[in-house]
């Protein structure tokens with residue numbers, strides 16, 4: 166029970182944190198936007214303070230998606246009018262089926278859809294079972310494990326060899342996202358290979 170409560174609290178947080186993180190401009194961009202600098206003073210301006218190093222991700226959108234991926238969990242959010250579907254690639258799926266740790270080559274991808282709306286009423290559409298109907302893709306959150314990727318991550322944040330990324334609806338990686346946030350929140354799940362939904366993935370794969 167306690168674990169369920171904690172994980173649902175975490176879920177409530179992550180609907181914002183995981184999928185639609187605040188996009189904070191870097192200090193450089195912020196000052197450029199607010200104080201247009203005449204070129205004369207730009208020349209004499211002190212070196213701008215470098216932005217804190219971002220932990221760049223090596224993950225790119227899996228080119229074949231959805232081919233080779235299996236959906237393992239779906240979450241409807243009535244209030245946010247979104248449908249999330251979680252997918253695993255073949256490497257992750259096969260390991261989960263065998264009850265093994267997810268190996269190098271594993272990719273998990275969460276797709277967030279806007280709930281489709283009835284054009285006439287503007288209300289969310291429902292299927293025969295009363296569930297929301299997934300509409301346009303809003304974006305993607307992914308994690309991928311590849312040999313030695315973890316070496317680029319400082320030890321206190323390292324999640325094995327996982328890297329994390331967000332992608333926009335056109336599947337472009339959102340370079341402004343700092344995966345340090347992702348790593349920090351997933352790290353306490355080390356016992357589950359840093360995967361919050363490992364049990365759901367195993368249950369689906371072993372069905």
Ligand code: HEC
Pocket residue numbers: 172175176177178179180182183186251273274275306307308329330331342343344346347348350351359360361362363
């Ligand atoms: C505040 C904590 C938190 C942060 C920050 C966070 N996540 Fe998650 N993530 C979760 C939780 C909790 C889940 C389980 C599903 C759910 O409840 O939404 C999850 C699930 C996932 C999953 C599905 C696999 C799994 O672990 O269950 C992916 C992929 C993912 N997150 C990627 C990311 C990425 C990319 C970022 C950074 C941009 C990120 N997460 C940041 C908490 C977090």
